Amino acid sequence: MKYVNRTFQDKPVDLDANQFIGCTFKDCKLMYYGGLIPFFDSCTFDNTQFMFEKGAGNALEFLRELYHCGLHQNVEAFFEDLRTNPPARPLPR
Numbered sequence: 001m002k003y004v005n006r007t008f009q010d011k012p013v014d015l016d017a018n019q020f021i022g023c024t025f026k027d028c029k030l031m032y033y034g035g036l037i038p039f040f041d042s043c044t045f046d047n048t049q050f051m052f053e054k055g056a057g058n059a060l061e062f063l064r065e066l067y068h069c070g071l072h073q074n075v076e077a078f079f080e081d082l083r084t085n086p087p088a089r090p091l092p093r
Contacts, residue, residue, distance in 0.1 A: 012051075032056045 002019040009026040016035030023040075025048040032038070034055025052060050067075040 034059065 001017075003021070003023050005022040006020075007024045007026065008028050010028070012029045012031050013025065015030055015032045015038040017038070019039040019041075020043050021039075021041045023043045024046070025043065026046045028048045030048060030050045031053060032050065033053050034057075063075055063078070066072075
């Protein structure tokens with residue numbers, strides 16, 4: 001679904017497969033479950049948390065496990081790649 005210039009306040013918002021253009025998020029929990037990557041353009045975030053559940057949460061827990069089982073250098077390299085090589089901006093669906 002495509003949301004344009006909408007304000008979300010004090011509520012959970014499902015992100016998977018959605019587009020948010022010029023939206024404002026105030027005191028929200030943004031829920032990502034590991035589905036199609038959401039698209040954000042010119043949005044503002046005020047006291048908003050990102051929550052990673054289901055597949056997305058599992059991926060983060062896997063990275064946590066790798067880090068603490070002795071592969072911290074691999075995980076640090078992964079995050080360094082995230083910091084230095086942003087993805088190509090996907091086109092809105």
